Amino acid sequence: MKLDQVRAFIAVVETGSFRSAADAIHKTQPSISAAVKTLEAQYGIQLFDRDSYRPTLTTEGKAFFLQSKKLMSQVQQLESLGHNLAQGTEAPLRLCFSQSCFSNELMTRLKSFQSSYPELSIDITTDHLYGVHENLQKDKSEVAIGPRYGLDDRHAFIELLRLEVVTVVTPELLTTLGHKGNRLKQAQLYSTAHILVNNSAINQSESGHRYLLPTGKRWYVNDYFAKKSLLLNSLGWARMPRYMVEAELASGALVTIDIENFMSHNQLPIFMIKLRHQTLSYQANLFWEAMKENALKLLP
Structure with a gap:
């Protein structure tokens, strides 16, 4: 699992479509789809129900989304700390x-x-x-x-x-x-x-x-x-x-x-x-x- 894949998955959930997710994080739509499919293949689960007009989270997808948000929050905190330490100061x-x-x-x-x-x-x-x-x-x-x-x-x-x-x-x-x-x-x-x-x-x-x-x-x-x-x-x-x-x-x-x-x-x-x-x-x-x-x- 890579952070870019998790970001792509979160973007689809929050924007409501693969196309909007691509625009939001400045990626191509095929790369967003590939990132989500890679996550699904790696864990053997289906994150979205694709039968509806818009991608809808499955039960597994909802659980994965909650943990993904927590992970990215921690990543942002770590990045913030790293930048502060690199500058020799801490906010x-x-x-x-x-x-x-x-x-x-x-x-x-x-x-x-x-x-x-x-x-x-x-x-x-x-x-x-x-x-x-x-x-x-x-x-x-x-x-x-x-x-x-x-x-x-x-x-x-x-x-x-x-x-x-x-x-x-x-x-x-x-x-x-x-x-x-x-x-x-x-x-x-x-x-x-x-x-x-x-x-x-x-x-x-x-x-x-x-x-x-x-x-x-x-x-x-x-x-x-x-x-x-x-x-x-x-x-x-x-x-x-x-x-x-x-x-x-x-x-x-x-x-x-x-x-x-x-x-x-x-x-x-x-x-x-x-x-x-x-x-x-x-x-x-x-x-x-x-x-x-x-x-x-x-x-x-």
């Missing part, structure tokens, strides 16, 4: 993290990966809400980590962990609301700013926020540092990943509240995400497989 691993995801659990996994591949350079950018998957679409990163905002059939994703999210205010602000306990009605918060991090996606008309009161004051900031600063100065209330406010909850600088008919507390799934059609680089594939292995270890 950095480009990651995009949601701003909410820098928990100790995820950082421990990242540190473990870095220890296993200390020679790799890593370029990490941050985004929020729909901006995370938009980062992938614009090829600013190869792998993203964040909540399931805006994901669809274009994406492949694996759950890595879950973040506990709580709703918090300062005791001072809670006192001004005229309430002694931590359970509030929605109307009691309408005059108090709900502090939110802006949706960073450029091409997204909606705010992207799922948990909002139907009415009331809202303030938007660009990052969680600003959000937390406003919270600690009693300028509003917000939902926050617990790990970001753990020390303040322990010291009493912030307290949790429970808002009636509102998602005040939940577990937020965090996913590793890539584009289905995109072949990962050698570096990104190493990262994907390492994180995937850690995720599988956590399954019951």
Whole structure:
């Protein structure tokens, strides 16, 4: 079996005909037909049912096609690595993290990966809400980590962990609301700013926020540092990943509240995400497989 034969076979499947395959990979139609027939003869199988107008994969052909795609993906990764090594440089691993995801659990996994591949350079950018998957679409990163905002059939994703999210205010602000306990009605918060991090996606008309009161004051900031600063100065209330406010909850600088008919507390799934059609680089594939292995270890 030769790689050119596999490329020819994949081209026929993806273009729908031998003639279109020839045009797509700049070969003659007879050479495409010969490549496929050679594969069939070598393994004693029939890859296409040629009785129909267009070549249709047989059961054996479908299985062969799936493995062929995996093989060519690995070949592309190896070629990319070879070119980088020949130039004396290796492209950095480009990651995009949601701003909410820098928990100790995820950082421990990242540190473990870095220890296993200390020679790799890593370029990490941050985004929020729909901006995370938009980062992938614009090829600013190869792998993203964040909540399931805006994901669809274009994406492949694996759950890595879950973040506990709580709703918090300062005791001072809670006192001004005229309430002694931590359970509030929605109307009691309408005059108090709900502090939110802006949706960073450029091409997204909606705010992207799922948990909002139907009415009331809202303030938007660009990052969680600003959000937390406003919270600690009693300028509003917000939902926050617990790990970001753990020390303040322990010291009493912030307290949790429970808002009636509102998602005040939940577990937020965090996913590793890539584009289905995109072949990962050698570096990104190493990262994907390492994180995937850690995720599988956590399954019951």
